[in-house]
Amino acid sequence: MTPHYGEPQVAVGIAMVVISALLAAVFVVGWRQSVADVPYERVQAVGYWVRKRWLAFLCALLVVVIGLSLFELPYARGGTHGTVVTVKGGQFFWSIDPARIRADVPVRFDVTSLDVNHGFGIYDPAGHMIGSVQAMPGYHNKLDLTFHTPGVYHVLCLEYCGLDHHLMQASFTVAP
Amino acid sequence: MTLEAATAPVVHPRFAELEATEPRVTERHVAWLFVGTGVALFAVMGLAGLAMRLTQAQVLGLSPAWFYRLMTLHGAGMLAGVLLGTMGALWYVVRQTVPLSMGRLLVSYVLIVGGAVAVVVATMVGGFATGWTFLWPLPFHSFGQWPTWATGTFLVGLLCIGAGFFVFCLDVLMKTTETYGGLLRTLGITYLRGRDDSPPPPQVLAATVVAIEGLEACAAGVMILVALISRMLDSKLTIDALWAKNFTYFFGHSVANLTIYLAIGAVYVLVPRYAGRPWKTTKPIVVAWLFTLLFVMAAYSHHLYMDFVQPGGLQVLSETASFAAAIPVGVITVFTGLMLVWGSRYRWTLASSLVYLGFAGWVIGGTGAVLDSIIPFNFRFHNTLWVVAHFHTYLLLCVVFWELAFVTYLLEEAAGRTASRAQTRLALGGMVIGGYGLVAVWYLSGVLGVPRRYAVHPAGTAGYSLAASIFVMIFALGFLVLLWALVGLARTAHARRYENVEVRDTWSNSRWRVRRRLDEPDGALRPLPRVAEPLGVVFTGPVQLGLAVATAVVLHVAFLPQTVDAAEKSTGYYSLDHAGQFLLGALVGAIVASLPRVAARLDRRTADLGIAAVIAVPAVMMLVMLPSLYGPLVGRPALQFLYHVGIAALGVVLGLGAGALGKVTGRFALLIGVSMAVMYAAGIGGG
Numbered sequence: 034m035t036p037h038y039g040e041p042q043v044a045v046g047i048a049m050v051v052i053s054a055l056l057a058a059v060f061v062v063g064w065r066q067s068v069a070d071v072p073y074e075r076v077q078a079v080g081y082w083v084r085k086r087w088l089a090f091l092c093a094l095l096v097v098v099i100g101l102s103l104f105e106l107p108y109a110r111g112g113t114h115g116t117v118v119t120v121k122g123g124q125f126f127w128s129i130d131p132a133r134i135r136a137d138v139p140v141r142f143d144v145t146s147l148d149v150n151h152g153f154g155i156y157d158p159a160g161h162m163i164g165s166v167q168a169m170p171g172y173h174n175k176l177d178l179t180f181h182t183p184g185v186y187h188v189l190c191l192e193y194c195g196l197d198h199h200l201m202q203a204s205f206t207v208a209p
Numbered sequence: 210m211t212l213e214a215a216t217a218p219v220v221h222p223r224f225a226e227l228e229a230t231e232p233r234v235t236e237r238h239v240a241w242l243f244v245g246t247g248v249a250l251f252a253v254m255g256l257a258g259l260a261m262r263l264t265q266a267q268v269l270g271l272s273p274a275w276f277y278r279l280m281t282l283h284g285a286g287m288l289a290g291v292l293l294g295t296m297g298a299l300w301y302v303v304r305q306t307v308p309l310s311m312g313r314l315l316v317s318y319v320l321i322v323g324g325a326v327a328v329v330v331a332t333m334v335g336g337f338a339t340g341w342t343f344l345w346p347l348p349f350h351s352f353g354q355w356p357t358w359a360t361g362t363f364l365v366g367l368l369c370i371g372a373g374f375f376v377f378c379l380d381v382l383m384k385t386t387e388t389y390g391g392l393l394r395t396l397g398i399t400y401l402r403g404r405d406d407s408p409p410p411p412q413v414l415a416a417t418v419v420a421i422e423g424l425e426a427c428a429a430g431v432m433i434l435v436a437l438i439s440r441m442l443d444s445k446l447t448i449d450a451l452w453a454k455n456f457t458y459f460f461g462h463s464v465a466n467l468t469i470y471l472a473i474g475a476v477y478v479l480v481p482r483y484a485g486r487p488w489k490t491t492k493p494i495v496v497a498w499l500f501t502l503l504f505v506m507a508a509y510s511h512h513l514y515m516d517f518v519q520p521g522g523l524q525v526l527s528e529t530a531s532f533a534a535a536i537p538v539g540v541i542t543v544f545t546g547l548m549l550v551w552g553s554r555y556r557w558t559l560a561s562s563l564v565y566l567g568f569a570g571w572v573i574g575g576t577g578a579v580l581d582s583i584i585p586f587n588f589r590f591h592n593t594l595w596v597v598a599h600f601h602t603y604l605l606l607c608v609v610f611w612e613l614a615f616v617t618y619l620l621e622e623a624a625g626r627t628a629s630r631a632q633t634r635l636a637l638g639g640m641v642i643g644g645y646g647l648v649a650v651w652y653l654s655g656v657l658g659v660p661r662r663y664a665v666h667p668a669g670t671a672g673y674s675l676a677a678s679i680f681v682m683i684f685a686l687g688f689l690v691l692l693w694a695l696v697g698l699a700r701t702a703h704a705r706r707y708e709n710v711e712v713r714d715t716w717s718n719s720r721w722r723v724r725r726r727l728d729e730p731d732g733a734l735r736p737l738p739r740v741a742e743p744l745g746v747v748f749t750g751p752v753q754l755g756l757a758v759a760t761a762v763v764l765h766v767a768f769l770p771q772t773v774d775a776a777e778k779s780t781g782y783y784s785l786d787h788a789g790q791f792l793l794g795a796l797v798g799a800i801v802a803s804l805p806r807v808a809a810r811l812d813r814r815t816a817d818l819g820i821a822a823v824i825a826v827p828a829v830m831m832l833v834m835l836p837s838l839y840g841p842l843v844g845r846p847a848l849q850f851l852y853h854v855g856i857a858a859l860g861v862v863l864g865l866g867a868g869a870l871g872k873v874t875g876r877f878a879l880l881i882g883v884s885m886a887v888m889y890a891a892g893i894g895g896g
Contacts, residue, residue: 035669036658045586046656052576060569063547071552073486080548084493088540095532098583102528105585108517124352149347150450152515152592154660162658164588167515170346170450174517191515191592193340193662195352196273200665 034187034202039161107164109175115139118205122151122168124195127188127203136183136207142176144168151201152191158184165191183209219621221556223485230305237619239314243297244616246322250290251609252688257283259681265666266674274354276664277338281363282328284341288465289325289370291604293318294612295471296377301615302478303381303416306409307388313380313820320373327366335359340662342461343367345453348437361441364434371430372824374464378423379820379874385409385417386873392417396502397495408490414498415474419467421877422505426467428881430460431824432889435831445836445895451518452892458512466505469571469603472611473542476564479618480546483561484553488545497537504534514587524584531582535575543568558627559694562637563614567607570644574603577652592662595655602648605684610640613691620695623702628694636694639687646680745872747864747879748803761796784834784890787856791830791886794860795867799879802868815869822866823878827885830859836895 115138121128123146134140144153146168154165155178166176180186190201232240257279263269264276271279300314331337337359339347348360389395389409395417400408409417433456440446477488510527513519546568555561577599581590590596621627628636654673659666666674707724714720748754801807833856842848860883867879 034667036667038657039589041586042589042656042658045580045590046652049577049580049652053573056572056576057569059547060565063550064565066552067550067555067557069552070554073553076548076551080544080551084540084544087544088536091536091540095529095536099525099529099532102583102585103525106521106524107585107588108521108524124350149350150344150454152660154592154658156658160658162589162593165515165591166517167513169454169516169518172451172516172518174515176517189660189667191660192344193277193342193347195347195350196277196338196354197352198277199273199660199663 037160109177120144123147125197125201132205144174146170150192154189154191156187180207220482221485240301247290247294254286262678273664278332282332285328291468295468298475298615299471317373317377320369324366324369331359331363337363368434371427375427378420382420383874392873411477412474426463429456443835443837447895449892459509462509483556484549497541504530515591560614560617563610567610570606593655594651598651606644620698624698632694636691643680643684650677746803746808747799747875788886790856791860792883794857795864798861798864819866819869826863827882
């Protein structure tokens with residue numbers, strides 16, 4: 034399987050580039066201004082004015098971002114009305130039952146491990162990473178997803194599990 | 210604007226007006242030992258990293274078995290190296306105002322270096338390859354790749370590294386709180402409430418917060434490592450995977466994160482040298498450190514976002530704490546650093562440039578971390594190369610830069626000059642281009658969804674690894690130029706320590722010149738500062754003593770019958786029962802140590818014994834809870850009784866040991882010692 038850039042990931046990547054560029058610009062300006070001779074009282078007066086607003090902005094951003102994220106939590110809640118897919122990870126294989134599911138039908142993945150920790154990473158037919166959940170011995174992690182695009186979905190292990198970790202791959206099919 | 214040329218002064222002209230103390234000879238030597246070892250470990254582990262990247266680029270043909278061995282070594286070795294370097298730097302700056310113990314610091318050094326050697330043996334000779342995270346139960350599912358002794362060697366190695374940091378934190382907490390008169394005053398809370406006009410300097414605030422968080426993190430580390438060692442000794446022991454993962458990351462994430470906060474302590478002292486402005490403790494700085502104390506500990510759980518069985522409240526708390534931890538950094542620490550530099554006629558040297566660049570690495574890496582800490586984003590980035598990108602940004606381009614800045618500062622001070630402009634530009638240019646290029650490729654690969662910790666990357670992605678390898682080599686070239694510049698500074702420094710003196714032979718009347726070593730400056734040999742108040746006792750006054758006795762009795766009477774009863778049905782409760790006996794013993798020990806007659810005999814030597822006791826006793830207590838030790842005693846009441854008395858006796862030793870550490874550190878050691886036993890009971894079973 035060859036991975037491809039996923040859309041939400043690209044958006045996050047662009048956010049990273051923009052924020053990093055702004056921060057880098059601040060440091061370049063700071064570097065250029067470092068040779069000037071400005072009384073510290075003046076720097077403090079302006080700096081404290083900016084800092085108060087910067088603090089308020091970051092606090093507001095925190096509330097907004099955390100608040101919005103609560104609507105998009107991947108954790109399964111309540112019962113399921115769709116297909117339950119049992120996933121078991123072992124060194125170095127995946128057991129996915131059933132391995133053929135229907136498009137547009139809610140799916141609950143019931144993920145566990147037979148030995149060590151594994152990561153159930155799902156990639157769509159085009160190679161976009163669409164999410165992951167851990168497979169932990171003694172526990173069942175439940176992930177709800179609905180697939181709209183038919184095709185063969187690939188699974189890679191996303192938790193280091195030993196010698197053939199990178200070979201621990203599988204697939205399941207989403208039928209139209 | 211240009212960088213200062215060679216032979217320019219290495220401090221700001223206004224620095225002489227600031228109240229600064231000359232470091233002592235011992236402080237310089239110890240700093241050299243720590244930072245020198247840290248930089249050497251960084252260089253070696255960096256080579257291991259390059260070998261891994263070249264393998265992923267399909268240039269080097271390392272087998273997966275060797276790749277994962279190197280990966281394990283790289284992670285654990287880097288952690289040890291960065292920890293040593295930042296510990297040395299913080300100790301150096303704090304000891305100028307706080308009489309930290311050199312003996313205890315050297316014990317830390319021996320433990321951490323010994324631990325690092327054990328990790329090298331376990332991985333390179335024994336083939337141990339679980340990654341530095343050693344997630345239960347992977348160490349026991351080697352798939353024929355490593356023997357049991359390699360598992361034991363690795364676990365004991367990490368235990369030594371954790372114990373070394375534990376000793377350091379205990380000494381720092383003990384000495385800072387003694388010097389500044391109690392925990393509230395040392396953390397600046399008294400100042401915040403307007404009852405103190407002279408708060409401790411910011412490096413002492415940093416050291417105290419790091420010590421508290423380091424003790425908690427190391428306690429978790431000792432607990433999980435002892436659990437795995439116990440499992441190695443007794444296959445009947447079972448360990449809960451979720452419990453193990455929580456404590457493994459509480460230990461590993463926190464210690465790695467604390468290296469930044471160790472380093473910032475040194476930066477508080479370095480920036481004023483180049484900006485000519487003091488970095489004073491202010492109320493916002495105190496508030497920032499108090500929030501850091503809260504947020505850093507709660508953030509670890511973002512490693513478990515994709516473990517959906519982790520309680521949801523803890524997930525959201527971790528998400529909030531991970532984001533919020535960036536606020537004190539962005540609003541107070543880095544912002545104040547920029548204000549100090551702005552318009553200051555900053556003295557640009559090789560060291561001061563590295564300090565400045567480190568701030569940028571911290572906030573840019575922090576941005577990557579905050580984005581990854583938002584749960585819906587993490588759903589798509591968890592364990593991809595994005596994770597590797599963000600922590601390398603702030604470890605390589607902030608912590609390592611500050612570690613190198615500290616080495617450079619020591620040499621610039623000794624040489625009285627900085628590196629040449631060409632050397633400075635080449636070194637910084639190489640490391641900045643190489644470093645940011647390396648992490649940019651990782652961020653890009655994370656966006657692509659490439660998993661981390663893969664010996665062989667998915668098809669079509671080898672080009673990213675090749676590009677990253679080239680950037681690593683550019684970084685390495687910059688690093689080599691830096692080393693070359695440092696050698697030049699060291700030679701100048703060496704020459705400055707001697708003077709040429711003309712000597713005349715009275716017999717032949719001939720004259721010649723000899724080199725004579727100059728004396729150290731007076732300030733370098735001055736005595737250590739005195740502490741403001743003696744250690745104090747764990748329970749002060751009859752009221753506290755009475756409360757402690759009452760608590761012990763009530764806890765045991767209320768708790769024990771139920772736990773004994775439940776012990777017959779559940780191993781978890783049976784371990785909890787032992788934790789109860791341990792708690793009783795510990796309180797008795799602390800009460801005894803608080804009695805005036807006993808407290809009067811406590812001194813530095815008993816404090817050393819106390820440190821040994823509070824580290825070793827909880828570990829021993831957890832080790833003797835093996836099912837194969839306790840199991841045969843069931844149905845033999847006399848032996849069972851003796852076993853329980855033995856557990857309580859261990860508690861007494863812990864209490865006495867904590868008592869020897871004084872009021873603040875003693876209470877803290879008592880709390881975490883008993884907590885380790887209780888939390889251990891929550892996660893293990895079997896038998």
